[in-house]
Amino acid sequence: MNRWPLWAVLTPGEPARLERRVRAALMLEGDEEHGKGPSFEVIPGRGRYHAIVGADSSDVGAEFQIAKDLSREVDEPVYAIDRGNDPWAVTSWRKGVLEVLEVDPESLAESLGCLLPGRELPSDSSSKRPLRKVALVEGIRAQEASRALEDAGDPFPPGHYRFEDTPQGLRVSSETGDVGFADITLSERLPDVMAYGVIASPNLDMFFVNVLRGGECIGHFALPPRDDSFVPAVRDIKGENSPERILAALGIPAEWFRNE
Structure with a gap:
């Protein structure tokens, strides 16, 4: 794997076993038979912790489920790093329980004896800017969402989020293009709501x-499409299968992503 990593997991464990676990999580068991290289790499650390890094944008979000599952098997915390936005976001998982951290990911990795590949941007012009993320949450109003995020200890300062009540639901965005884990947190705190995290x-x-x-990803729509996602793939969102029409169905302006 020689592309710029978009996500990472820092975890104790034996590297060969970790590779098997991640292959299973990403449903990549048959790739070697077809001559396809993995979309992730296990980088052995200097101690108990090792780094798992992934470069396929279709796997963005995989770090959460991988870290959550691995944390149930060890006593130490397992860390997930989202590198698709700037600043990078870091979460800690203990026995399946999430905590958002305000730490520098490179310093954290170094303290654990792990190496994270450099953060230089790839030459591909379509990837030179960070991906942007917005969420649409059904069944909740702005005041309730703000209170739920505050109660969960959300790391962003007051005023970071822009909450907009729309006919489709509550739209959550920010001027930085990063809503962090707001969609996950709201679905965990308010299990009856349906949340859509769009990247x-x-x-x-x-x-x-x-x-x-309920804090779980129950469907993943991806373009370019793939059939080896770690969560169930869906062919459409609200009956639509093109980005522009999906955004329209969710009430999210396509122009919001065009952040030149």
Whole structure:
């Protein structure tokens, strides 16, 4: 794997076993037989912790489920790093329980004896800018969402989020293009709501939607499409299967992602 990593997991464990676990989580068991290289790499650390890094944008979000599952098998915390936005976001998982951290990911990795590949941007022009993320949450109003995030200890300062009540639901965005884990947190705190986390590039050639309920991703829509996602793939969102029409169905302006 020689592309710029978009996500990472820092975890104790034996590297060969970790590779098998991640292959199973990403449903990549048959790739070697077809001559396809993995979309992730296990980088052995200097101690108990090792780094798992992934470069496929279709796997963005995989770090949460991988870290959550691995944390149930060890006594130490397992860390997930989202590198698709700037600043990077870090979460800690203990026995399946999430905590959002305000730490520098490179300093954290170094303290654990792990190496994270450099953060230089790839030459591909479609990837030069960070992906942007916005969420649409059904069955909740702005005041309730703000209170739920505050109660969960959300790391962003007051005023970071822009909450907009729309006919489709509550739209959650920010001027930085990063809503962090707001969609996951709201679906965990309010298990009856349905949340859609939309991640896209400026020209929408990379476009992903995670459908969440009860803190779990119950469906993943991806363009370019793939059939080896770690969560169930869906062919459409609200009956639509093109980025522009999906965004319209969710009440999210396509122009919001065009952050030139």
